[in-house]
Amino acid sequence: MARRRPNTRSSFGVMWLGLLSLVVVGWMGWRSGWWPVDVAPAETTVAVENSSLEQARRAAALENRVTLPEQFEPPVVAGTQLAPIATDTASSFPAAAATDGWRPIGGASVATIPAESNDPEGSPKIQPVADRQPVSPGPKSLSEIDSLIAGGDVVAAHRALSWIYFQQPGQRAQIGSRIERTARLVYFSPRPHVLPAHTIQPGDSLAEIAPRYKIGWQYLSQLNQVQPNRIRAGQALKVLRGPFRVVVDLSEFSLLVRTDTEYVCRFPIGIGRDHSTPIGRFRVLRKVPDPQYTDPNGRVIASATPENPLGRYWIDIGEGYGIHGTNRPGSIGRAESRGCMRMQAADIQQLYGMLVTGCEVVIHR
Numbered sequence: 001m002a003r004r005r006p007n008t009r010s011s012f013g014v015m016w017l018g019l020l021s022l023v024v025v026g027w028m029g030w031r032s033g034w035w036p037v038d039v040a041p042a043e044t045t046v047a048v049e050n051s052s053l054e055q056a057r058r059a060a061a062l063e064n065r066v067t068l069p070e071q072f073e074p075p076v077v078a079g080t081q082l083a084p085i086a087t088d089t090a091s092s093f094p095a096a097a098a099t100d101g102w103r104p105i106g107g108a109s110v111a112t113i114p115a116e117s118n119d120p121e122g123s124p125k126i127q128p129v130a131d132r133q134p135v136s137p138g139p140k141s142l143s144e145i146d147s148l149i150a151g152g153d154v155v156a157a158h159r160a161l162s163w164i165y166f167q168q169p170g171q172r173a174q175i176g177s178r179i180e181r182t183a184r185l186v187y188f189s190p191r192p193h194v195l196p197a198h199t200i201q202p203g204d205s206l207a208e209i210a211p212r213y214k215i216g217w218q219y220l221s222q223l224n225q226v227q228p229n230r231i232r233a234g235q236a237l238k239v240l241r242g243p244f245r246v247v248v249d250l251s252e253f254s255l256l257v258r259t260d261t262e263y264v265c266r267f268p269i270g271i272g273r274d275h276s277t278p279i280g281r282f283r284v285l286r287k288v289p290d291p292q293y294t295d296p297n298g299r300v301i302a303s304a305t306p307e308n309p310l311g312r313y314w315i316d317i318g319e320g321y322g323i324h325g326t327n328r329p330g331s332i333g334r335a336e337s338r339g340c341m342r343m344q345a346a347d348i349q350q351l352y353g354m355l356v357t358g359c360e361v362v363i364h365r
Contacts, residue, residue: 139163145178155194158182162262179263187264190224190238197236206231211356214242218353244354246323248341248363250277253333255323255341257354267351269323270331270342277339277363282317284359287352289313291324311345313352317361324348 140148140160148157161179164171186194198209206228210217221228224237231237244264247256250271257264271277290303291314301308311325326332326342343351 139167142175142178149178149182152192154182154185154192158186159262162258165263166261183263183265186262187240188223193238195239195241198239200231200233200235200237202233204231204233209237209239213239214356215240215244216353216356219350222350222353243356243359246351246355246359246361248277248361250279250363250365255343255351257351264354265350267343267347268332270326270333270337271335272337272339273335276337277341278319278321279363279365282321282361282363284315284355284357284361285318286316286357287314287355288316289352311343311348313348315348315352315355323351323361 140163145157145160148154148160158179161175161182164175165179185192198213200209206217206220210220213220217228220237220239223240226235226237241259244257244259247258248254248269248271249256253269253271255267255269257266290312291308291310292303293301293308293310295301304312306327309327311327313325315323317323321340323341323343325345325348328336328342329344331337331342332344
């Protein structure tokens with residue numbers, strides 16, 4: 001009986017059809033961006049390149065290549081004169097003399113920062129936005145303030161509430177809910193605008209825009225609820241005038257963020273035991289994400305670990321003191337640290353994004 005010979009021609013046909021299918025699927029996936037191949041596709045005609053689909057693909061590729069610095073701020077230069085502190089602002093605490101070699105109580109002279117902040121070498125030259133003269137709201141009754149809020153003039157209402165907060169501290173409990181509400185709208189919401197909107201130009205980034213207003217780019221991103229690598233030319237951003245100021249009240253275990261005239265927000269903190277937190281006037285010297293910690297015995301604890309008592313952020317005010325997170329949230333509201341000020345994880349992250357180097361920090365009882 002004769003044995004059937006295999007149909008080799010049919011087998012080769014099936015094999016070539018399978019290879020051809022793989023090639024076609026691979027080419028389509030490559031053209032559609034399914035495969036992580038770092039090779040540009042073949043040149044297309046001008047009509048295809050200018051199509052809306054191709055423009056969207058190119059924009060997405062550019063956005064994905066954007067890398068923002070962790071901190072776009074001037075470096076601290078040792079040996080330079082401490083920047084003078086303005087004493088003619090509407091402040092709720094006594095003004096301190098800005099003298100050379102000023103020392104906090106119980107400490108040596110603080111590290112100094114340049115009087116004029118210069119951008120790091122190689123950074124774009126940015127002209128500061130012209131300062132706007134603050135407008136004094138004057139005293140207003142709560143009924144007038146409520147009318148402003150009802151009429152949609154939240155900015156004027158918040159100025160009036162801030163005036164009461166700083167000039168009539170006995171009424172703080174009475175206006176507490178109102179001022180927290182208006183502060184959230186003015187300082188943590190994309191609307192309403194306080195200053196004219198900033199229009200993004202081609203090539204701009206939040207890290208380049210934020211220093212013009214003396215605020216952190218992380219805060220600018222949060223304020224506008226936008227991702228830093230998703231901004232586009234022509235987009236309008238809400239901007240606010242910085243820098244912010246910090247007032248720490250040790251007797252109340254609180255940290256207040258304010259402008260020269262307005263209330264911004266308030267956080268609970270932990271402080272140093274046995275009155276070890278220094279009292280005086282300081283400035284933010286540097287900001288360190290994921291700081292490494294060395295305990296008094298010389299043991300080094302790596303950054304971004306649960307055992308690190310500094311948490312994820314360190315705001316340095318000199319003399320070894322700083323504002324930082326904590327791995328012991330139960331210590332907030334207590335005097336348990338070696339002198340630094342501790343904050344909850346979400347609170348220190350927000351504060352870190354708001355402040356820039358040179359911001360004023362006042363600590364009092």
